[in-house]
Amino acid sequence: MTDTPQRLAGIRGGVPPRRHNARTIAALTGNPGCTRRAVLDSAGVDKPRLAERIGFPARFGQSRFAITRGNAFEAQVKADGGVELLRLVAERLGVPVPAGASWTDLGGADDLPDRQERSRAALTGGGDGPALFDHPLLALEVAGRRVHLEPDLVAARLGGRFHVVEIKSFPVIDGQADPAKVVAAAIQSAVYVLALRELLAAEGHDPDLVSHEVVLVCPRDFANQPVASLLDVRKQLLVLRRQLDRMDRIDDLLADVPAGFTADLTADPATLTAALSTVPARYAPECLAACELAYFCRHEARDHTTALGRPVREALGGIAEVGEVLALADGLRAPDPEQAEAAALLRAAARLRADALAGNPA
């Protein structure tokens, strides 16, 4: 038995691990019970390419129109050294708008150690006056590996506390935004809050200096005027913490993974498919929006009631396979003792359905 990093490198097959970002880390919280995903993500496997290699390419394209608009809005909000941004954030937090704030751009040069050091120094270094920090380079421990995060984020320090500021280009119309997009923004922001807290804690500061309230800046109505809203991400922080802890215990998960398991992209597709099927997945239709491997897992789960969605599975008494559901409903199979209740319900449903379809009166 080799040690865990070596084992994970073996699964990956010689290539460097894929870099995480807030989006991929946020996605980890989507289906925490899925071992296949936890193992592949811990190993840093390039899942989009893996999915393509086994013939189930993911569809996570982004329109260049959306990217252009997002960049333009961000640039607009950050213009003039963040004067407008400072006003928006201060007003939303209900603190007096400071006469001015320092603006530190921590982006730029790709020299990671250097940038990280600059971010650390700027964020934890002296002073607690009003300040905005653009593009800080943060880091988070994911499955025993230090993962760098390069958020399009501004950390605002006002009244001595940090607030993560997320700039998104989806509109807030009459005070309402697309709920799915708000949820995604909240969980991404939570990743940054966590990383920022860890940075402060590592330097001996109080992590609670970073607020659990995130400022979301979006265009208002149909115009480009920015509007700030507050998001409470405490729940997301809990979910995230739990999933990261789980990935820290990757050893436990790996104990159940066969020794020869590989996701090496140079391997033969048939080998890869066979290997993947040895690590259990927990497919649900929600995976389609979050995981690059979802189409493969869906194909694998096509005869399972989970593929129809959790409510369907529950309504079918939790019976796992479609064939078994029908056999029980049609009385072709005697139920196991723990299935007795579900089987009775299914038989009644089948009888009533047949009765109604035969044209008997309501």
Next chain:
Amino acid sequence: MSTLRALAKARAVAAGVAQPVATVRHLHLSDRPLVLVPLAMAGEANAPLAALVGAAPEEGRLLVVPQPRNRDQRFAFAAELAAIVLPHLDSFRGVSEAVPVDRGRDVRYRYVDAPQLLVPNPAGVTFLRLFGRSTRFRRPDGEYPVHPSVPLLGRWLTFFAERAEHPGSAALVAMTEALTLHWATGQSAVEDLHLPALLGWIDPPAGSTGAEAAARAEDPSICPPAGPATDPDFDNRRLAAAMAAYAGTEDDPVARAGAYAELARLLRDQLAPTWELMWRGVGLLRALPPGARVAGRWDGDRDAFTGYAEHLDAGGGPQPRRDGAVAAAVRLHRLERALASYAVQRAYDDPLVMAEHRLTGEAFVGDVTLADPKRVDDSGKRPVLRPRIQVVTTEPVAVPVGATLYSPARPAQKAKVVFLTPGADGKTEVVLELSGGMGRGLTAPPGTVPEVGERLCLTTLSDAYLPAGNFPAAEETPWTHGGPPATASEAPAAPDGDPAGGGAGDPAEEWS
């Protein structure tokens, strides 16, 4: 998800084709529905990119916005759309009928028919709602004037979007929802939102299964998405280039016409498959016989259409951005009543829907074994006709003695449970005392009391009229709900426009 519906989904997986979950059509279908397939520009706040609109398969009109970020072009699109939608709405304002009100002491009028809008999916409804929001406050005068039809279109689209929230309304219908109301596929609810995949399950092409057809429909290069969101690959590879080509021909009318034609061709190719699917969906729904209470619900849509048309005729203003506290409570109450009544009506109309309630014990079917149609209860001040019947059922009866049951066959009649006797053979004898629906005398007219041998469905679900709740007037809004709203004259100038609703909106609210 009811177990009955879930079982239909499991059967669909095994059969490779969608399974019916309704025996009748539960929504009204117009002879000339106005089908609207919108596309929006990615990344923008509900900016229209194109639409295919028409009231018959061969009448599809293509509208294109060559530069969706250009505000003038967006409003030009709104005016073009208004030129199709508004005459269509007006065509239903020819003939009215008198409807008695106030127990026949008065009459009011409503149009004998009303328009129906069909869009591919719930996102299409949202698109129309937001497009209505972005146009209904515009003004034909002032700083950013628009064509006078634009705010009118906005008000109507808002009206339809609000009707779409009303359970049982058929004024604005998302095709995916209309179809899943009648068929269960072998895929999840998320996947059912994709119209091509949904129709792939319901009506797969010859020689392929529903699953295969749905898988093919998921490839955007074969089957474009049903909008309003476009396929990112299409945006990046084709649309961006065509838009750039159009933008680059500003000084050359000939080249501009060519670039426009190319853009229109690209967008038509994206929209046409969905257009076909919409009419296929209409055909599938039309093949189902309408439920008995569908026409009654459509009356409600006709009332609403008539009422809103009159509101506009009287110079009524646009719908507020947000309801006030009282208006919101009234709306919620109305929606709750509609939801309850819609669920009951579908069960009454359709034995397959009633079967879901039989499974949960809210209804059972049995045979009438004894009947005393002449029984008179004379214990009170004056004698009343109270026939009793005994029904024997093999189904579990989950209602207590004293409960009031109803039968879809005689919806005006109440049946009170008097005795419940479970038999040793799994059968239950239920003795019921009937009241109502038998005329005013002491003798029940023939057919009003179930006879021995009749198979009867009895349920706790009641289709009886639900009285409306009492709400205070807006100016008497209780302090728990913010107190009375400030009147226009004393309202402070809110920083973010007009959050309390009402008024004109911000004319400078620019779109791009």
